[in-house]
Amino acid sequence: MQALGRHLLLELFDCDAEAINSLDTVKASMVEAAKRAQATIVDVVFHEFNPFGISGVVVIAESHLAIHTWPEYRYAAVDVFSCGEVLQPQVAADYLMEQFGACRASVVELQRGIFINAPGPIHHKPMAVRG
Amino acid sequence: MQALGRHLLLELFDCDAEAINSLDTVKASMVEAAKRAQATIVDVVFHEFNPFGISGVVVIAESHLAIHTWPEYRYAAVDVFSCGEVLQPQVAADYLMEQFGACRASVVELQRGIFINAPGPIHHKPMAVRG
Numbered sequence: 001m002q003a004l005g006r007h008l009l010l011e012l013f014d015c016d017a018e019a020i021n022s023l024d025t026v027k028a029s030m031v032e033a034a035k036r037a038q039a040t041i042v043d044v045v046f047h048e049f050n051p052f053g054i055s056g057v058v059v060i061a062e063s064h065l066a067i068h069t070w071p072e073y074r075y076a077a078v079d080v081f082s083c084g085e086v087l088q089p090q091v092a093a094d095y096l097m098e099q100f101g102a103c104r105a106s107v108v109e110l111q112r113g114i115f116i117n118a119p120g121p122i123h124h125k126p127m128a129v130r131g
Numbered sequence: 132m133q134a135l136g137r138h139l140l141l142e143l144f145d146c147d148a149e150a151i152n153s154l155d156t157v158k159a160s161m162v163e164a165a166k167r168a169q170a171t172i173v174d175v176v177f178h179e180f181n182p183f184g185i186s187g188v189v190v191i192a193e194s195h196l197a198i199h200t201w202p203e204y205r206y207a208a209v210d211v212f213s214c215g216e217v218l219q220p221q222v223a224a225d226y227l228m229e230q231f232g233a234c235r236a237s238v239v240e241l242q243r244g245i246f247i248n249a250p251g252p253i254h255h256k257p258m259a260v261r262g
Contacts, residue, residue, distance in 0.1 A: 004204065004208070005208050011243065043176045045174045045188070045190055047173055048259040049256040049258060049259055050259040053256055055194065055195070057197070059176055066188070066195055066197065068194050068195075068212070073135065077212075079210070079212075081210075083199070110140065112208045115204055125180040125182070125184055127181065128182075
């Protein structure tokens with residue numbers, strides 16, 4: 001059995017409200033999580049909401065990491081979607097839980113795109129250069 | 132019971148390989164799906180991989196839409212993460228299934244961040260403007 005993607009869905013409760021309300025902290029933590037998971041960062045997009053909350057995505061060659069925070073609930077929803085065999089999504093998950101000071105959490109792992117008898121290991125592909 | 136986020140996870144099988152291998156088609160379809168779902172688009176980031184495959188994220192004020200395609204498997208993994216009560220994630224899901232010509236699909240809906248006795252409806256917040 002071979003899944004094209006591994007998707008970790010993190011529910012982070014009772015986080016440090018200040019940490020998850022800081023654009024700089026959230027962005028830096030997500031970028032560092034991607035690096036620690038051995039991801040190749042392609043693009044980083046983060047936004048701050050009014051009066052609180054951060055949303056952001058780190059696009060990686062191996063898929064993406066996404067986060068949405070609700071500091072007023074001390075809650076953050078994080079997704080770590082990866083493909084290939086090099087990336088270590090759990091490393092990113094562990095790091096983010098620690099950085100955001102989550103006291104309670106759940107992690108659901110989904111296998112995305114399962115193909116029976118797929119032809120060998122599926123590695124991530126290099127970016128195409130256009131034009 | 133009140134969930135801060137609704138997350139649709141789409142597995143699209145037996146898609147039109149040409150459609151999901153075209154950066155322009157995938158990007159335009161995702162942007163249109165976001166619009167049809169009544170989302171407010173904040174940022175659009177798409178990349179093409181070599182020899183095939185598209186990855187992309189539409190960051191919306193109400194969270195995000197993400198896609199990763201494997202044209203060689205005629206497969207696409209799509210996420211529609213939304214918050215607030217205006218956005219209609221199922222409309223985006225239906226549109227994308229049709230656009231990519233998926234013959235088989237599964238849709239899993241997750242409620243993210245459930246808070247019992249949350250204080251009233253939770254609407255999405257406006258973007259913050261940074262000095």
